[in-house]
Amino acid sequence: MSNHIIDPTKWVDRYSDYLYNFTIVRVNDHEVAQDLISETFLAGLKSAKNFKGEASERTWLISILKRKIIDHYRKTNSNKGKAEVRMQYSSEDSEGDWLEERVKDPFDKTAEDTIENTELGDAIYNCLDLLPSKQSTIFKMKTIDNFDTEAICNEFNITPSNLWVIIHRARTSLATCLEKNWL
Amino acid sequence: MKLLQKLMIDCETSAHYCDKAQYNEATGMERIQLKIHILFCKICKSHTIRNSKLTSACNKASLATMPKTDKEALRAKLNKEMSK
Numbered sequence: 001m002s003n004h005i006i007d008p009t010k011w012v013d014r015y016s017d018y019l020y021n022f023t024i025v026r027v028n029d030h031e032v033a034q035d036l037i038s039e040t041f042l043a044g045l046k047s048a049k050n051f052k053g054e055a056s057e058r059t060w061l062i063s064i065l066k067r068k069i070i071d072h073y074r075k076t077n078s079n080k081g082k083a084e085v086r087m088q089y090s091s092e093d094s095e096g097d098w099l100e101e102r103v104k105d106p107f108d109k110t111a112e113d114t115i116e117n118t119e120l121g122d123a124i125y126n127c128l129d130l131l132p133s134k135q136s137t138i139f140k141m142k143t144i145d146n147f148d149t150e151a152i153c154n155e156f157n158i159t160p161s162n163l164w165v166i167i168h169r170a171r172t173s174l175a176t177c178l179e180k181n182w183l
Numbered sequence: 184m185k186l187l188q189k190l191m192i193d194c195e196t197s198a199h200y201c202d203k204a205q206y207n208e209a210t211g212m213e214r215i216q217l218k219i220h221i222l223f224c225k226i227c228k229s230h231t232i233r234n235s236k237l238t239s240a241c242n243k244a245s246l247a248t249m250p251k252t253d254k255e256a257l258r259a260k261l262n263k264e265m266s267k
Contacts (some may be wrong), residue, residue, distance in 0.1 A: 008265060012258045020249035034253055041261055074201065121244035144246045149208065168202050175237045182240075 002054040006060075013133075017066055017140060018125045024070055024120045028116055036072060040065040058129070120182065126169055128176035131170055138163065139170040192216045197227045216249045 019040065023033040044063050051060060128136045138156065141147040142163075149160055158166075192200070197220040203209040204217065216258040249257075 008261060010252055012261065016254050017248040021247050024247045025245075034257075037249070038257055038260060041257065042264055045264055106253075117244050120240060121246055124241065124244055124246060140246075140248050143241055144248050164199055164202055168198060171202065171205075171234060171237055173187065173232050174202060178237065178240065 004051075006048050006051045006053075006057055008041070008048065011041055011044070011061070012058075015061055018058065019061065021121055021125055022042050022062065023069065025121060028074065032072065036065065036068045040049050043068070091137065094153050123178060123182045124174070127174050127181065131173055131175060135166055135173075136172040139174070142167055147150065184199075190216055190219050192220050194224060194227055197221065197224065198230060201227070201231050201234050205234055 016037065018039050020033060023036050024030065027033055027036065042062060044061055046065075053059075055063075110139070128139065130151075134156070138152060141152050141155075142149075149163055153160055153163055156163075197217055200213045200217040204214060205218050209217065221231055258259070
């Protein structure tokens with residue numbers, strides 16, 4: 001029985017932040033992330049008639065996005081890409097400074113930490129999805145995008161006290177949700 | 184005596200200052216008032232610890248959102264595709 005319905009007009013509002021966070025930690029490039037999400041939405045639109053409604057719309061989009069990310073890595077690792085030696089310098093000035101490349105990774109940062117942080121990010125976004133949309137948007141603007149209190153108040157036409165009440169409710173719900181699903 | 188009264192705050196104010204402190208928006212005085220309050224209030228103390236844990240979790244996860252201009256571009260692209 002189909003429980004979920006598809007509504008592409010709401011995709012950008014509902015899922016763009018979640019998909020972007022999901023992609024950026026995996027491809028580490030803004031432009032590539034943007035392209036992959038755009039391709040995901042277009043592919044979703046094309047195959048909308050195949051959506052059975054067994055999974056949620058977001059799960060369905062994520063499964064398309066995962067395929068796109070795998071394809072992206074396949075493409076970059078194919079043929080010529082594999083043979084290329086890529087040098088990354090911390091800044092333009094340090095170009096050619098090989099010592100920069102030889103600095104070892106910090107002791108306290110391991111591959112496990114990176115995986116854990118990626119999963120934590122996904123868990124936070126899952127919990128953010130359970131909040132009312134206004135709370136979630138304001139929390140994201142304040143916490144992730146570091147917007148000023150005044151800027152958010154102007155955008156939503158609310159007073160600073162209203163904003164802090166919304167932030168407080170969002171933080172409390174988020175902490176409860178994360179305690180259940182993460183800690 | 185007046186100073187002591189000024190330093191004492193209620194739980195609701197303490198929760199507000201605690202939220203502000205998470206975004207480095209609490210003043211020095213508000214921080215002192217919060218610290219004094221949680222010395223005596225166990226519930227607010229545990230709330231403050233929980234709130235700080237959430238802040239460090241958010242920092243650790245290095246969350247990102249899609250820039251607004253990119254969202255608009257994506258919306259336009261999607262709308263164009265849907266109208267075909």
